[in-house]
Amino acid sequence: MRVQLFGTCLVDAFFPEVGEATVKLLRHFGVEVAYPPGQTCCGQPAFNAGYRAESASAARHFLSLFSQGDDPIVTPSGSCAAMVKHHYPELLRDDPQLSKQAEAVAGRVYELSQFLVGVLRAHEQDFTGRGKITYHSSCHLTRSLGVRDEPLTLIAALRGAEFVPMPDATRCCGFGGMFMAKLPEISCALSDEKAASILASGADTVTGCDSGCLMNIADGLKKRGSSVRVAHLAQLLAEGL
C-alpha cells in the first residue's frame, strides 16, 4: 500500500519529529510513504479568518500536489484533515474542474489515527508504553472529522502505559489558530484551564493528534512550571514500536 503524506506547515517548521514519527509508523506497517515536494499550508489560517480568496490559493496549490493518483492522503493533524475534507469542496465549488478535484481529494484524506486504526488496524499490535498518559481531544478532530475513539484505541495499545482521563477532555484548549493572536488574553486563560485539567489527571504525559493544540498546551503547562511531557500520539506510538 502507498500513501501520500501531507506534513502540515506546523510540523514542517516546529515539529519535524512528529513528521518523522509518522513516517516511521507508516513504514512499520508496510506502507510506502510518498512525500510530494513543495508542500506549504492547507490554507486554514486564511479560511478561518474569512479570507476566502487567499485560502483558495492555498487549496489550489494543495490540489496541484495531491491530485495525482488515488492513494490515501494521510496527515498527522485533525484540523488540517478537516480543512481539506470539509472546506475545500465548498471553497472551490465555483470552478467545475477544481471542485471535482477537491471532492476527490476530500474522499482520500485521513487523519493519522483514523488511518492507523481504520485502515491499518495498528491497534491490534502491541506498542511499548510507559507512565501515565492523558489525552486532549482536539476540537476539529472530534467535532468536524468525528474521530473520537481511534486515538483512545491506540493509547490502549500502548502496553505498560496507564491511560488517565483528564476532566473536560473535549473542551477547547484555546489555540484556535489565529484566535491565539487575535484574543491572546482569552487564549492564555483557556490554555491555563487546560493545563489545570491535565495536572488534575495525574498524568506524566499528555498526548493528542494536533500539533497546534499541543503547542498551546505546552505553553500553558510551562507557565504553571509543570514537567508533564507533551507529545503527539505519533511520537508515543513510534517510540513504542
Place this chain on the structure above:
Amino acid sequence: MSDHQTSLDFRANAARAIKNASLRGALRNATDTFGDRRGSAFEVIPDLDELRERASTIRLEVLDNLPAYLDQFTAAATRAGAKVHRAADGAEARGMIAALLKERGAKMVAKGKSMVSEEIHLNAHLEEAGIEVVETDLGEYIIQLEHETPSHIIVPAIHKTRQQVGRLFADRLGVPYSEDPLELTKIARQVLRDKFFAADAGISGANFAFAESGSLVLFTNEGNGRMVTTIPPLHIVILSVEKLLPSLRELPTFIRLLPRSATGQAITSYVSIITGARKAEELTGAKELHIVLLDNGRSEILAGACREMLKCIRCGACMNVCPVYRTVGGHAYGWTYPGPMGLVLTNLLTGMKKSHPLVDASTLCGACVEVCPVKIPLVELILKLRQRRVEEGYSSSGTNLGMKMFARAATVPGLFNWGERMARIFWPVVSRLGGKDVAGRLPRPADRPFHERMK
C-alpha cells in the same frame, strides 16, 4: 440609534473580565452546573438527534413562510380578543408601548423577563416617559437593582455570587445581610408581591406563539410570569416575529427540547398558554391584551445567507458550553445577546461597523453546534460573518497585508520555506510579535524543517 456608532471593543472588555476572579468563579460554577444538568436531562430522550432535526425542520418551515404565518397569527389573535401591532424597529415598538401605557394613565409596570425588551432598551425609554418599571424575574430584579444588563439570556445575573446579591439586597432594600439563596428569594418575593397588585400593566415576552390560534406560550419557573400576565388589567406582549410556531401541535417537540437545553429541567415549573384577553366568563387574565410584533432587522436577516440564526429558541445552551463565554461572561459582548448565538445575532442586528470585533470571539471549537437544539450551524455562520467582514472592509490593513503575503507564500514553496528560515534566524525578534502572549508562546522553529529531512 446612538449605540450603533462606534465598534465594540471585545478584546478590552474580555481582558478586563478575565482579571475579575469572582466573575470567573461564578461563571464557571453556573455554566458547569447547567452543562451537567443538560447532559443528564437528555439521557431519557432516546433519539435526541432526530428530535433536534425535527425541531430544526419546524423552525425552518416557519421562516420559509413567515409573512403568511404572521398574517395568520394576527387574524387569529385578533379573533381571540387581542390587539396586534406591527413594529418595524425598536423606536416604533417603544413608542407604541409608551402610548398604550400613557393612554391608560399607567404609572407602574410589572415586567416579566424578556430579552427582546432588552434589545430595544424598553425600560430606559419608559422610565424617561415617567413610568416606573419593576422587573419581577429574580435575576432581572437583581440586575435592575444593580443598574446592570443581563449577562446571560436565561440566567441574567449569572455573573453574580450569592454574597454579592446579599450585599446588594442589604444596601438597596434595607434588609439584614444574608447569603442564603432561599432567604434572598423570600425577600425578593415579599417586595415583588405588592408590585404585582399595584401595577397598572404587565409587560412580558413570549417563548413561542401559535399562528393557528394566536396563542402565546411562556416557559417560566418562578411564577412571576403568571402574575405579570394575569393580575394587572393590561398585558402587553413584545414578541419578535421569528418566534412563531404553526400550532399547538408543534409545541411538544419544543417542550422536550427547550427546558432541557436551557436549565436541564425536564419541564419548567410553568408552561402558560395565553389565548386572547380575559373573556366575560373567565375569572382570571388581563382585561386587555396587546401584542407588539417586532421586526427590528429580522426581515433583512431572513433574506440573507445567515437566516438559520432565526431558528434560535433562546435556550442559552451554546453559551454554557462556549469556552469564550465561560471565560469572559456576557457583558464583554457589549450588547444584548452574548455567547455564540449572541455574537452572530448581534452582528446581524447591529451591523458590521459596530460589531465586527465580535466575529473573532470564537475558537471555532464547535461545542455550540453540538448542543444547539435546533441545529443552527453556528460555526458556519461565524465563518460567513468573518468573510463578510473582509468583503466589507472592516478587517485591519495589517491582517489584509499579512493574508496577501500568506496566499503568495502558500503557492510558492520556495518563498514559504524562505519565510520559515527567516523566522528561525530572526526568532529573537519574531518571537516578540504581538507581545509575549502571541508569538512568544510558540516554540523556536526547528533547525532542520521536515521537508529537508524528507529529501
